Amino acid sequence: MRRLSRRQRIAALVLTAVAACFLTLDLVGSGLQSAHSGVRGVLGSLYRGTDSVLGPARRFLQGIPRAGSDESRLHVLEQQNTALRKQLADARVDRHTAAELARLHLAARSGGFRAVPARVIATTAAGGFDYTVTIDAGTADGVHTGQTVTDGIGLVGRVLHTDSSTAVVLLAIDPGAGVGARDLRTGQLGVVTGDGRDGYKFRPLDPTAKVQGGDRLATGPARASSFAPDLDIGRVTAVRTSADGTTVAAVTPSVSASALDVVGVIVSKNGSPSVAAGGR
Amino acid sequence: MTRARVAAAIAALLTVLVLQATLVSPLADAVPASLPALLVAAIALADGPGAGIAFGFSAGLITDLGSEHPAGLLALCWMGIGLLCGRLNAPNARARHDIVIAALVCGLSTVVTTVLLVLVGADGASVTDAVRYAIPAVLIDGLLALVLVPLVRLFLHSDRLRAPRPVLVLGEAL
Numbered sequence: 001m002r003r004l005s006r007r008q009r010i011a012a013l014v015l016t017a018v019a020a021c022f023l024t025l026d027l028v029g030s031g032l033q034s035a036h037s038g039v040r041g042v043l044g045s046l047y048r049g050t051d052s053v054l055g056p057a058r059r060f061l062q063g064i065p066r067a068g069s070d071e072s073r074l075h076v077l078e079q080q081n082t083a084l085r086k087q088l089a090d091a092r093v094d095r096h097t098a099a100e101l102a103r104l105h106l107a108a109r110s111g112g113f114r115a116v117p118a119r120v121i122a123t124t125a126a127g128g129f130d131y132t133v134t135i136d137a138g139t140a141d142g143v144h145t146g147q148t149v150t151d152g153i154g155l156v157g158r159v160l161h162t163d164s165s166t167a168v169v170l171l172a173i174d175p176g177a178g179v180g181a182r183d184l185r186t187g188q189l190g191v192v193t194g195d196g197r198d199g200y201k202f203r204p205l206d207p208t209a210k211v212q213g214g215d216r217l218a219t220g221p222a223r224a225s226s227f228a229p230d231l232d233i234g235r236v237t238a239v240r241t242s243a244d245g246t247t248v249a250a251v252t253p254s255v256s257a258s259a260l261d262v263v264g265v266i267v268s269k270n271g272s273p274s275v276a277a278g279g280r
Numbered sequence: 281m282t283r284a285r286v287a288a289a290i291a292a293l294l295t296v297l298v299l300q301a302t303l304v305s306p307l308a309d310a311v312p313a314s315l316p317a318l319l320v321a322a323i324a325l326a327d328g329p330g331a332g333i334a335f336g337f338s339a340g341l342i343t344d345l346g347s348e349h350p351a352g353l354l355a356l357c358w359m360g361i362g363l364l365c366g367r368l369n370a371p372n373a374r375a376r377h378d379i380v381i382a383a384l385v386c387g388l389s390t391v392v393t394t395v396l397l398v399l400v401g402a403d404g405a406s407v408t409d410a411v412r413y414a415i416p417a418v419l420i421d422g423l424l425a426l427v428l429v430p431l432v433r434l435f436l437h438s439d440r441l442r443a444p445r446p447v448l449v450l451g452e453a454l
Contacts, residue, residue, distance in 0.1 A: 002367050008330050015337045015359055022341070022352030027400060032351050039345035043297065050298045058303050 100262035104152035113228060115150065115264030116141050118167070127160050131174035131194065131257060137265060138165040148219075148228040148266045154254030155179065155219055155231040156263050167265070171257050172233070173199060179227055183209070183236075184216045192217060192233055192251060200234055200251035211239050211249045228266045284440050292319060292432075293339050297346075304424070311413045312390050313420035315428070316343060320358045321365040321382035322425070322432035325373070329366025336362030349402040357393045361385055375433060379425040386425075387418030 004012070025031045051058075063070075101117055118137035126132045137143045139162050149156040149169045157171040170177055174194040181192040181202060188211070190204035204211055215236040220229030238250040293316065300315045316339050324332025340355035347354075368381050394410030435441050 002329065002369055004329055004363075004367065008333065011330070012333050012359070012363055015333065016356065019337065019341075019352040019356040019359065022344070022355065023350050023400070026350035026352065032345070035345050036351070039342060040347075043301075043346040046294065046298055047301045051302045054299075054302045058306055061307055 097262050100152065104150075104262065104264040106152070113266045114268045115266050116143055117262060117264050118143070119262055120260045121166070126168050127170070129160070129170050129174045129176050130196065131157075131171040131177075132160060133157075133169050133171065133260060135167050135169055135263060135265070136165065138162050138167050140164045141265075142267045143167045143265045144267075146226070148231065149263050150228070150231055150266060151255050151260065151263050153232055155227065155233050156255050156257075156260065158227060159265060169263070173197075173253060173257050179219055179233065181217045181233055182220050183211060184218055185212075186210060186215070189221075195250070198250065199253045202236065202249040202251050204247055204249075207245050207247060209247065211236060211247055213237060213239060215249075217251060282441075288435065288441055289323075289335055289338075292435075293335075293342065297343065308420055310409070311416040311420055312394065312410075313417050313424065314386060314390065315424055317358055317361055317386045317389055318382055318421055318424055318428050319432065320361045321385050322378065322429045323436065324362040324365035325369050325378040325381060325429070326433050326436040327366075328369050329363055332362025332366035332369075333359050334362070336360070349397055350400050353396055353400065354393065357389050357396065360392070361389050375430050378433070379422065379429045382425045382429055383418050383422035386421040387414055390414065390417045390421075 022032065097119075104115055104117055116137050118135035118141070120133045121136045122134040124132060124134065126134075135143075135149075143159060143162050145159050145161055147159045149158060155172050157169045157174070157177065160168045160170040162168075172179055172192070172194055173196060175196055177194040179192045179200075180189065182189050183202075183204070186209065188204045188206060188209040190202050190209070192200045192202050195201050200217075202211065202217060213236050217233040217236065218229075219227040219231045219233060232254040234251040234253040236249045237252050239247060240249070241247045296315045296319045304313055304315050320332060320336040320339055323335050336358035337355050340353075340358035341351065343358075344351040344354045365381060365385055368385075370377070391410045391414050394405050395407060397405035398407055398410075
C-alpha cells in the first residue's frame with residue numbers, strides 16, 4: 001500500500017477541514033444558498049440539454065425489462081377488450097330481445113291470448129316444407145302441434161311438430177301453407193297461401209269481391225280459421241284478375257321471415273286452448 | 281498540474297455528471313450506483329493519492345452544490361475514495377485489479393455516504409436502503425468500472441495527460 005507524502009497528508013487534512021466548514025455553513029445557516037442555486041442552474045441546463053439527446057436511448061433501455069410483461073399485459077387487455085365487446089353485443093341483443101318480448105306481451109294482453117315466448121334457434125327445411133324454423137320451446141312449455149306462432153304483430157306460422165324442448169314451425173310464406181284470411185277494408189273472406197320469398201297470394205272466396213292495393217289482411221275470423229284470429233298477415237300490393245274471373249292478390253308479409261328472432265306461440269285464447277287441427 | 285490535465289479533469293467530471301443524471305440514475309432505479317465516484321477511484325488508481333484527493337474533493341464539492349443536501353458531504357466522501365484508491369495504487373497493476381478495487385471502494389463509499397446523509401437529515405436517505413442496496417451497487421459499479429477504468433488508464437497514460445514526474449538531475453544528485 002502506497003504511503004502518503006507529507007504534502008498529501010497536509011492537503012488531505014486541510015481539505016477535510018474545508019469540507020467540514022462547508023457542511024457546518026450549510027447546516028447552520030443559508031450562506032451557501034446562492035452557490036447552490038448557481039451550480040444547480042448550470043448543471044440543470046446541462047442535464048436538460050443532454051436529456052433531449054440521450055432521453056430516447058434511456059427510455060428504450062428502461063423499456064427492455066418490461067417488454068415481456070408489457071406483452072402479456074397487452075394480451076390481457078386484448079382479451080378484456082374482446083370480452084367487453086361481446087358484453088356490448090350481448091347487451092344490444094338483450095335490448096332487442098327485451099323489446100320483442102315487451103311487444104309480444106303487449107300483443108298478448110291486448111289480444112286476450114297467452115303466448116309462450118321462444119327464440120328461433122335454427123332455420124331448416126323440414127317435413128317436406130321449404131320454409132320452417134326450429135324454436136326453443138316444446139311440449140314442456142305447453143307448445144303443441146297446430147298452435148299459431150306470432151312475432152307480436154303479425155302471423156309467423158304454425159307449429160308443425162314438437163318434442164319436449166323444441167318445436168318446428170311451418171312459416172306462413174311456405175307454398176304449402178294456407179291461412180283463412182279477412183280483408184280488413186271490405187270484410188271479405190279468402191285464403192292466403194304462401195308464395196315463398198314473394199310473400200303471399202290472397203284469393204277471395206267471392207270471385208266478385210273488390211280487392212285493391214293497400215288492403216290489409218288479418219287471420220280469421222274466429223272458428224273459421226285454423227289460426228288464432230286478428231293477426232296481421234300483410235298488405236295487398238298488386239291485384240290480378242284472370243280470364244275466368246278469379247282474383248288473385250299479391251300480399252307483402254308484415255313479418256320478415258328472414259329476420260325472425262323472438263316469437264310467441266299462442267297457447268290459449270281467453271283461457272281456451274288455441275289448437276288448430278287440420279290446415280296444411 | 282498541466283493545463284491539459286485540468287481541462288481533461290473538468291471535461292471528464294462534467295461528462296460523468298451528465299451521464300449520471302440522464303442515464304445511470306434513471307436506469308439503476310433505486311440502486312445508488314455512482315459514475316462520478318467511480319471516476320474519482322479510477323483517477324486515483326491510475327495517478328496516485330494526490331490526484332485522487334484533489335479530484336475527489338473538487339468533484340464532490342461541485343456535486344454537493346448542485347444537490348439538495350448540505351455541501352461538503354460528497355466532497356469528504358469522494359476525497360476519501362481518492363485517498364484510499366490512491367493508496368491502493370500499484371505501479372504496473374492490471375486493469376482487472378483496478379476494476380475490482382474501484383467497484384468495492386465505491387460500494388463502501390455508497391454505504392458511508394448514505395449513513396452521513398441520514399445523519400445530516402437529508403430527505404429520502406435511510407440506513408436500511410444503504411445496506412440493502414450495497415451489493416447491487418457494487419455490482420453495477422463493477423459493470424460501469426469495466427468501461428470507465430480502462431478508459432481513464434488509457435487517457436492518463438497518454439503523453440499529453442501523463443502526470444509530471446520529478447526529474448532527477450545528475451549534477452544535483454552528486
